[in-house]
Amino acid sequence: MQLLWPIAIITFKEGIRNRSIYGISLLALLMLLANFVISGMVAQEVSKVAVDIALSAISFSGLLLVLFVGINLMAKDLDRKTIYMVMAKPISRSQYLIGKYIGVILLITVCMSLLSFFAAVSLLLIKFGHPTFFQRFSWLMVGLSFFFTTLMLILVAALSFLFSSFTSTSFLTFILTIISYIIGMSLNDVKALVEAPQSVGITVSPVTVKIVQAAYYVFPNLSLFDIKLQAAHGLPVPVTYVIGIVAYTMVYSVIVMTMACLIFRKKEFP
Amino acid sequence: MRVSRIFPIVLLVVFIPVHFNIISYVSQANRNLANGDEVNVLLPSPILKITSLDYDGLVSDALYFKAMLFYGSTYVGEQQRKIFDWEYTWFYNTLTAATDLDPYFLDPYFLANGVLGWEAKRVAEANLLLAKGSHYRNWDYWLPFYLGFNYYYFLSDNTKAAEYVMQAAQKPGADPFFSVFASRLAYKGNRTENAIIFLEGVLKTSRNETMRKDYKIRIATLKLMLTLEKGVAVYKERTGNNPEKLSVLVEQHIIDRIPEDPYGGEFYVDNDGAVKTTSDLRYMKKENSKK
Numbered sequence: 015m016q017l018l019w020p021i022a023i024i025t026f027k028e029g030i031r032n033r034s035i036y037g038i039s040l041l042a043l044l045m046l047l048a049n050f051v052i053s054g055m056v057a058q059e060v061s062k063v064a065v066d067i068a069l070s071a072i073s074f075s076g077l078l079l080v081l082f083v084g085i086n087l088m089a090k091d092l093d094r095k096t097i098y099m100v101m102a103k104p105i106s107r108s109q110y111l112i113g114k115y116i117g118v119i120l121l122i123t124v125c126m127s128l129l130s131f132f133a134a135v136s137l138l139l140i141k142f143g144h145p146t147f148f149q150r151f152s153w154l155m156v157g158l159s160f161f162f163t164t165l166m167l168i169l170v171a172a173l174s175f176l177f178s179s180f181t182s183t184s185f186l187t188f189i190l191t192i193i194s195y196i197i198g199m200s201l202n203d204v205k206a207l208v209e210a211p212q213s214v215g216i217t218v219s220p221v222t223v224k225i226v227q228a229a230y231y232v233f234p235n236l237s238l239f240d241i242k243l244q245a246a247h248g249l250p251v252p253v254t255y256v257i258g259i260v261a262y263t264m265v266y267s268v269i270v271m272t273m274a275c276l277i278f279r280k281k282e283f284p
Numbered sequence: 285m286r287v288s289r290i291f292p293i294v295l296l297v298v299f300i301p302v303h304f305n306i307i308s309y310v311s312q313a314n315r316n317l318a319n320g321d322e323v324n325v326l327l328p329s330p331i332l333k334i335t336s337l338d339y340d341g342l343v344s345d346a347l348y349f350k351a352m353l354f355y356g357s358t359y360v361g362e363q364q365r366k367i368f369d370w371e372y373t374w375f376y377n378t379l380t381a382a383t384d385l386d387p388y389f390l391d392p393y394f395l396a397n398g399v400l401g402w403e404a405k406r407v408a409e410a411n412l413l414l415a416k417g418s419h420y421r422n423w424d425y426w427l428p429f430y431l432g433f434n435y436y437y438f439l440s441d442n443t444k445a446a447e448y449v450m451q452a453a454q455k456p457g458a459d460p461f462f463s464v465f466a467s468r469l470a471y472k473g474n475r476t477e478n479a480i481i482f483l484e485g486v487l488k489t490s491r492n493e494t495m496r497k498d499y500k501i502r503i504a505t506l507k508l509m510l511t512l513e514k515g516v517a518v519y520k521e522r523t524g525n526n527p528e529k530l531s532v533l534v535e536q537h538i539i540d541r542i543p544e545d546p547y548g549g550e551f552y553v554d555n556d557g558a559v560k561t562t563s564d565l566r567y568m569k570k571e572n573s574k575k
Contacts, residue, residue: 055349057492059390066341073338199337207330214328240338247388 017105018113025087025117026124034082035125038075042129045071046136053140060147064140065246068133069159072126073242076167077195079125081188084118084171089184097283108275111175115271118171123164130160150248158256159245165263166239170195172267172274173234179278197229198236205230234266326377329384340385347382348392351375355399356494365403365567372404376413383416390424393417397430398495402502403566407438418451425455426489429462433482436469445469461485476510476559501546502565508543512551512559515539526557 029035046068053064091097091114100110137156141148170191177190208226211218238259244251327335336343354375358367379392393413400410411434418427432448435441446469453462465485468478480503487499515533520526522536530553533539545551549563 052345052349055352056345057391057490057495058394062341062386062389063345066345070339070342196337200334203330203334207334214330237338240340242338242341243386243388246341246386249388 017109018116021100021105021110021113022116022120025114026120028090029083029087029117029121030124032083032086034086035079038078038082039125039129041078042071042075043132045074046132049136050140050143053144056147058147060140060144061149061151062246064137065151065156066242068137069156069163069242069245072129072133072160073163073166075129076122076126076163077170079122080118080167080171080174081191083121085174085178085184085187085191087118087121088114088175088178089187092178092283093184095283107279107281111179111275111278112271115172115175118175119168122167122171126160126164126167130157133160152245152248155241155245155248155251158251159241162239162241162259165259166236169234169236169239169263169267169270170198172270176270176274176277179274179281194233195236198234199240200237201226201230201233201235202237238262326374326381329381332381332385336385341389344382344385344389344392347378347385348389348395351378351382351392352395352492352494354378355395367403369404372400372406375404376400376406376409379413383413387416387420390417390421390426393427393430394490394492394495397434398498401430401434401438402498405438405564405566407434410434423455425452425458425462428452428455429458430486432466432469437475437479437482442469459485476506476513480506480510505546505561505565508545509551509559509561511539511543512553516553516557516559520557526555527553529553530559 049064049067049071052067053060056063091100097110101107134153134156141151173194174187174191177194178184178187181187181190205226207214208218208223241251243249332343333340354371355367358365358371360366376396379396382392383389393416396413397410400406400413411431414427414431414434418424418431421427428448429452432445432450432452434445435448436445446466449462449466449469452458453466465478465481468474468481483499483503483506487496487503490496490499512530512533515530515538516527518538519533519536527533530542530551534541542551545561545563547561547563547565547567549561551559551561553559
């Protein structure tokens with residue numbers, strides 16, 4: 015741990031200095047400002063639309079953060095060959111990789127907390143403007159959704175580490191991470207569709223069904239982290255589910271990071 | 285000054301005005317191209333669910349806004365609405381998709397009820413959506429209340445109507461007048477009066493300006509019909525028969541004059557003595573108002 019911490023801190027500092035963070039934050043703030051205009055157009059459920067927009071804005075900017083800042087932190091060391099300097103120290107490759115990952119987790123947590131704070135302020139102001147339309151609104155559920163989004167991003171970041179451990183360019187890592195994100199998010203719905211294709215009047219071959227079912231166990235099921243609907247309507251989520259999601263994030267990240275370490279150990283640097 | 289210095293400036297001075305001209309011409313020309321309505325494109329719900337990733341709620345909001353803006357754009361002139369039957373089908377499908385993505389979203393159900401029920405007289409579709417809404421939002425009293433009213437007013441199914449309104453009355457926070465209203469609905473008569481009571485209750489909670497405007501005109505028209513119905517009742521009491529025409533009421537000095545239908549139709553009395561209007565409480569298109 016003593017060896018991991020300096021790497022984590024330096025990764026975090028490097029990430030926070032990245033200019034892209036300003037752009038991403040600005041985008042998030044603009045979306046939160048748009049929330050005032052859009053939720054004002056709704057006749058009944060102002061709270062639902064306001065929460066939808068706030069949570070989606072945070073989730074989208076968090077994804078951009080992982081894709082444009084998180085991946086770069088790993089790739090820059092390889093591209094600029096600064097990794098040689100680190101490798102010369104008495105530290106194993108696995109320690110280096112895990113240290114970086116902890117740094118990225120730190121970066122994601124800090125940025126998400128900051129963005130969530132702004133989102134909460136925007137919700138508070140909208141709530142102040144339309145108090146009668148916030149009857150089913152629950153801060154607990156909104157907070158839980160922010161937390162779940164953060165966990166989801168930590169999982170996606172782990173995947174990006176796995177990809178960067180065997181790809182040669184950061185662009186490839188970027189593409190593979192995006193693809194896994196899309197697959198992870200739509201997996202549940204795709205599985206439901208191929209198992210009951212008559213709902214849209216298509217036929218699906220048995221092979222496709224098998225492939226999708228296999229993918230269901232390989233790729234992370236990111237839609238499990240999406241509780242925006244429950245948050246928007248103040249519907250309850252059991253404590254056991256929250257525990258399950260936290261455990262899922264930890265177990266899946268550990269598996270992915272272990273695989274990343276195994277591959278990274280054998281990697282040959284140019 | 286050297287030419288190479290002036291040249292870029294000249295280029296900008298010439299091309300910026302040209303740019304404005306071209307963009308206005310092209311967008312005008314684009315509007316005149318023969319193409320289908322962009323508004324009619326809609327993916328099936330299972331596909332929408334896949335493509336919207338984790339933004340289901342946001343897509344649901346967007347579809348609702350699209351339907352609402354479309355309905356708002358169908359006003360042509362003060363009291364004229366231009367909307368085709370297939371546009372109502374699209375409208376229904378869009379709201380169905382919006383509520384597939386987020387079945388707890390209240391606004392699409394309200395919009396569907398107002399437009400599909402009253403305006404399009406596609407009560408079956410409106411009821412389908414209302415039933416879906418009351419299934420998911422089981423704490424909500426407005427949806428079963430609307431459903432009950434539709435059964436009463438449009439489908440003349442008093443038993444079902446009373447059942448749904450009673451259901452609404454039992455939800456937490458329901459207006460005490462619901463249970464009174466439910467017992468009123470159990471009897472056949474007083475259709476117009478009940479409709480006025482219902483709409484005034486709805487108007488109290490509605491915030492959407494387009495819908496409020498619709499409701500106000502509807503209430504005004506129903507009130508005129510109620511006056512005429514009372515006139516018919518007086519006539520029947522005097523003569524024992526239903527009047528053949530409403531003008532008879534004026535001749536008998538029961539009413540001063542036959543009021544004008546705000547929807548552009550004409551009031552008339554049918555064989556059973558019920559007061560009706562040729563507009564059927566919808567804005568009439570001027571070209572076939574003689575129908």
